[in-house]
Amino acid sequence: MDDKTLGGIALATMVAFLAVAFGLRAVLHHRRTGTTGFHGVSGRPGSAEWWGGISFVLALVLGLVAPAAQLSGAVAPLAWSRSPVVTIAGGALALAGIVLTLAAQHAMGSSWRIGVAAGEATELVTSGPFALVRNPVFTAMITAAAGLVLLAPNFVALVGLVMLVLAVHLQVRLVEEAHLRATQGQGYLAYAERVGRFLPGIGRLRTNPTNNTAARKV
Template sequence: MKRALASGLVVVQIFLLVALLLSPHGTVWPVNGFVVATAIALIAVGVTLAVQGSTTLGPAMTASPIPREDAPLATNGVYAVVRNPIYTGLMSGGLGLVLIGSSLLHVVVWAALVGLLAGKTRWEEQMLVEEHPAYSDYAARVGRFLPGVGRIR
């Protein structure tokens, strides 16, 4: 059951990301040079965070929220700044796509992605607390998606 739920969450996450990429463009706000530059910056930051997060995890990397058994807890590199840099990267890149997309559909899909990643994170962190006794202290020091924001007390 646990693995089926994890797989389902990953499938929905991929669906939402593809929806952000393929949704038709709208005209809710003007897509001028400033909007495009901001979107490109957000996408670049997102890709950078996701790649650095994935690279830092090494053998602990998995798309599933279920942590790999006996994998070390990553608290170095970008994980010293935020606990979930890959998810932060997906949200940042997704926001860039929303800006370029200029539609309410993009906004709704991105909000669904943020909600999914927030819920997935909470579940994943419960398992990390069980797997790694040091996780609680780490989560009290480091923000969930943004530096200093979402620390667990």
């Protein structure tokens, strides 16, 4: 397939992914709970939390712009990407990431949220994919994004992928983990001690018994 065709496939895949993972998911969540689950960007403008949310939105926008730019011919794929092996690997990663994202969202049930609301405590989900990693939705989303980059790789796509990884780390470390420690207490700390952050066994927390705070396990 030529470069523009791959850009079109990547763009269509990204649009479908966003429509299902965010649009359809929000509709189904509203029917189930009466709320869409969207809480927006946390933190005061300019704070690390705020930048995490803004970076996440920008990363999703770049995920659409990159394949669209390749489809239009505005940007060219990177030289190393012109290989059937890279294309096949990208398609496989994208498909696996999308399926795993939807599966992890489903496993969250009524606890699914985008962003956090101060004081809101949802059920702590620790089963299914959450028994392997604490943030399987984000892990799967990054996997899907990496696959789409390989499917239609260009400079804009790489910038979007890097921004997504940074945004997810900021959101999880500075916003969601602090929120879960505040609302779930020892239940979350015990869970985080045994389950990795994004990959099994990596990024577990350890509790400091002297001051009841948590630090990342190296």
